[in-house]
Amino acid sequence: MKIVSNLNFNGQCREAFERYAEVLGGKLTLVTFRDMPGSQVPEEWKDKIAHVWLQAGDQALMGCDVPPAYAEKSGGFSMTLHLKTDDETRRLFAALAEGGQVTVPLTPMSWSSCFGMLTDRFGTPWMLTTQAAQNAA
Template identity: 45%
Template sequence: MQSNTYLNFNGDCQAAFKFYEQCLGGKIIAMMSYGESPMAEQAPPEQRDRIMHVHLTVGDMVLMGADFPPEFFEKPQGFNVNLQFDNVEEGERIFNALAGNGTVKMPFQETFWATRWGMLVDKFGTPWMINCNPPA
């Protein structure tokens, strides 16, 4: 079994995933707007440029998302996308990149359980936790 995070957005999914692709060093392997889909004629005209589905890979990790129809969109709450690193420098680089124009909730610092750990909400409203394990 594999669990993948599926993020919902309210019109800025494409910009968010291009940002994640750049920050995380991943690759968008699929992105389709409502207007490009087989259901394009059923989509309201104002919805056609919005993203119906996007799939990003970063190593073995998969991150997916979409612009939900406005009546179904809910602001993210009650979860964090957690990224685990062995390399502190890489964890810090990604923390700082994701934090750009976002809100740091807990600074990236040493804790009793991790070499470094921090929490942030990025400029698109996605909550993240970055954790770096202590050396084994």
């Protein structure tokens, strides 16, 4: 089994996932509503993303643009990155924080030498933590 998160956007999915692919690495597979026969979205949504898959190593992340008639506010989650080094944590934190809002600046915690929280410019909440080898899950 593989559990994969799916992020919903209001028209910014392509931009968000292109940024995530740049920051996290990996390969994108994009499908627009125009690519889907029988898609019943307004013409202005035909080039929005119906499905995106970001494959980064053995991890994956999905997303889509949700037409306004079906949009619901997301809450109660955050994307979490467990990283091997403080340098990698700092680098990815800075990249994801560009244009967003830092909610917990990078700081040592009892479980991590480097932990922080932010909401990126697309509204996605993130937690980043350096996961020491002996604590890695």
